[in-house]
Amino acid sequence: xxxxxxxxxxxxxxxxxxxxxxxxxxxxxxxxxxxxxxxxxxxxxxxxxxxxxxxxxxxxxxxxxxxxxxxxxxxxxxxxxxxxxxxxxxxxxxxxxxxxxxxxxxxxxxxxxxxxxxxxxxxxxxxxxxxxxxxxxxxxxxxxxxxxxxxxxxxxxxxxxxxxxxxxxxxxxxxxxxxxxxxxxxxxxxxxxxxxxxxxxxxxxxxxxxxxxxxxxxxxxxxxxxxxxxxxxxxxxxxxxxxxxxxxxxxxxxxxxxxxxxxxxxxxxxxxxxxxxxxxxxxxxxxxxxxxxxxxxxxxxxxxxxxxxxxxxxxxxxxxxxxxxxxxxxxxxxxxxxxxxxxxxxxxxxxxxxx
Numbered sequence: 296x297x298x299x300x301x302x303x304x305x306x307x308x309x310x311x312x313x314x315x316x317x318x319x320x321x322x323x324x325x326x327x328x329x330x331x332x333x334x335x336x337x338x339x340x341x342x343x344x345x346x347x348x349x350x351x352x353x354x355x356x357x358x359x360x361x362x363x364x365x366x367x368x369x370x371x372x373x374x375x376x377x378x379x380x381x382x383x384x385x386x387x388x389x390x391x392x393x394x395x396x397x398x399x400x401x402x403x404x405x406x407x408x409x410x411x412x413x414x415x416x417x418x419x420x421x422x423x424x425x426x427x428x429x430x431x432x433x434x435x436x437x438x439x440x441x442x443x444x445x446x447x448x449x450x451x452x453x454x455x456x457x458x459x460x461x462x463x464x465x466x467x468x469x470x471x472x473x474x475x476x477x478x479x480x481x482x483x484x485x486x487x488x489x490x491x492x493x494x495x496x497x498x499x500x501x502x503x504x505x506x507x508x509x510x511x512x513x514x515x516x517x518x519x520x521x522x523x524x525x526x527x528x529x530x531x532x533x534x535x536x537x538x539x540x541x542x543x544x545x546x547x548x549x550x551x552x553x554x555x556x557x558x559x560x561x562x563x564x565x566x567x568x569x570x571x572x573x574x575x576x577x578x579x580x581x582x583x584x585x586x587x588x589x590x591x592x593x594x595x596x597x598x599x600x601x602x603x604x605x606x607x608x609x610x611x612x613x614x615x616x617x618x619x620x621x622x623x624x625x626x627x628x629x630x631x632x633x634x635x636x637x638x639x640x641x642x643x644x645x646x647x648x649x650x
Contacts, residue, residue: 299355299440302347304646307430310340311639314427318622318631321421333422338409340426345405348439349398356441359397366396379476380444400443407450414457417576417619424622424631428615431638433645434608442605448478449612456488460579483593484609491585497566500588504559507592512547516599547598551607555591562587562617569620576620583616 313336317328327333353359365372369388374381387396408429412418418425429435438446455470474481494500510516562584570577590610597606622634 296352296355299347299351300646303344303436306340306343306347307642309343310423310427310430311635311642313340314423314635314638315632317421317423318635319629321631322629327420328423330419330422333420334413337412337422337426341405341409342402344430344439345402346398348404348443349401350394351397351440358441358443362397362400362443363393366393376479377476379473380478383477397443400447401439404438404443404446404450407447407454411450411453411457414454415619418623421619421622421631424635425615425619427635427638428618428622431642431645432611432614434611434614437608442608445478445480445605445608448474448481449484449608451477452481452484452488453612459492480609484590487589487593487609488582488586491582491589494581494585497563497581497584497588500585500592501559503592504588504595507595508552511595511598514546514599516596517593548603551598551604552595555587555594555607555610558614558617559584559588559591561621565617565620569624580617580620583613586610587613587617 317333321327351359353363366384366388369381369384384396387399391399412422412425412429415422415425438449451470451474455467455474458467458470471481471485475485491500562580566577566580566584570580587610590613591607594603594606594610597603600606622631624630
């Protein structure tokens with residue numbers, strides 16, 4: 296694990312140096328490196344991350360051995376409704392070994408993330424800083440070496456959401472189906488995003504946010520509804536997830552609540568102060584806030600279950616979108632440089648105390 300962490304930190308440091316140089320140039324001259332050159336930088340660093348994730352040792356990541364088992368027993372493993380993942384494993388099984396399987400999965404993850412960054416119009420001039428934001432937060436690493444199937448599914452959803460905003464209906468539906476076919480939990484993400492798109496105000500979702508936190512604090516949550524859920528869930532292995540006694544810490548997580556609340560307060564500040572003169576983007580940004588709040592609410596309800604952090608991934612994937620206006624500000628202050636330094640500091644904190 297040490298060698299894996301060391302390689303990951305080195306790759307992040309290289310990305311951080313590029314971001315610091317570019318942000319300092321931007322703040323001093325108000326000139327940006329061309330989008331094309333930034334795109335090259337992002338792809339090289341993403342591929343480096345992909346190699347680090349894909350060439351990891353088999354004992355790195357709690358889910359790695361599960362993926363190896365699935366790959367080696369593809370003919371007998373029950374995939375359920377996740378048909379796309381089944382087809383993907385079957386095709387890869389025909390052409391490569393176990394090592395190749397892990398490498399292809401990791402490369403798929405970073406390649407789709409690269410498409411997400413490339414398609415982002417708001418940060419067109421700051422692709423490197425957007426990638427730095429993704430790489431800083433712990434979900435990026437978790438997706439890369441542990442919950443890789445969830446990571447691929449989540450990145451497909453971000454591409455799908457972009458297609459939806461562009462009214463590319465066919466590609467949106469296909470991407471939704473692919474995402475669900477890789478990880479069925481994507482259904483929840485889709486429902487939350489479609490709900491957030493229709494919400495005109497932030498207050499209903501914020502009220503739900505604090506209500507769910509209070510319910511979780513009182514010791515209740517999704518597991519309390521286990522008898523109902525097990526009657527609705529199609530697959531026995533998923534139903535068992537809700538009701539089996541497992542040796543994992545459960546209960547209200549003040550650390551995650553504080554973290555998500557800090558992100559929410561930052562987003563509300565951006566919504567109120569930073570984007571005040573950008574009416575067109577403000578509508579899109581409000582969707583991201585509502586999505587983050589709705590998905591955080593179900594995350595809090597899941598605190599009484601094992602692996603509740605997996606539910607947190609649903610909300611964390613949009614954190615870069617909530618923060619990106621901060622490094623797109625035209626100001627006489629060195630906003631981009633300060634932002635880059637803050638990302639570096641957060642990365643150190645996450646590496647030392649969380650991952």
